[in-house]
Amino acid sequence: MARYTGPACRRCRRENLKLYLKGDRCYSDKCSFERRAFGPGQHGQARFRKVSDYAIQLREKQKVKNIYGMLEGQFRNYFHKADLQKGITGENLLIMLESRLDNTIFRLGFASSRKQARQLVRHNHVQVNGRKVNIPSYLISVDDVITIKEKSRTNSYLVESMEAVARRGIPTWLELDKDAFKATVKALPNREEITMPIQEQLIVELYSK
Secondary structure (H helix, E strand, O other), X not given: OXXXXXXXXXXXXXXXXXXXXXXXXXXXXXXXXXXXXXXOOXXXXXXXXXXXXXXXXXXXXXXXXXXXXXXXXXXXXXXXXXXXXXXXXXXXXXXXXXXXXXXXXXXXXXXXOHHHHHHHHHOOOEEEOOEEOOOOOOEOOOOOEEEEOHHHOOOHHHHHHHHHHHHHOOOOOEEEEOOOOEEEEOOOOOHHHOOOOOOHHHHHHHHOO
């Protein structure tokens, strides 16, 4: 499967928004976005140019894809599923993305970034309701119990992430027991709890063309 292998901080500079793709580095003085808060490339500091409505919609879609670390085909599939559900399509899309297992692991503080969370899931460190789940796109449900395998709890990256979780905070739809490396899904996320500056209606307009 294709994947992006370039500099993560370049994505933040392209979107003119800190996407927190590098974990703890994004909170430090080493953050590239803080040191170079302009677009990447030769023309990154060029004067402002007027952009079309299509370009604005496209950039919004690219921003959300970069936040959740997804490719176009997978993202489009999520949109089609969200469009078939009852309710507002844009909100359905964001709730599905937030409900992914890799994003939930990141939100709980078991990983410092979504990329690291994806690795934890892929490498069989995570269990859901007592069963191993190694699919990052697995969608969690209410009352699911997420735990870290006992043998994996001494992982240095995981321990460091757990120590730093207070800086981000835990969403209200999750309940974490840090000592037991266990969390319970109290409810599915709602739109108000997704704090990243996302205008999902622009994505709906883009795919509706």
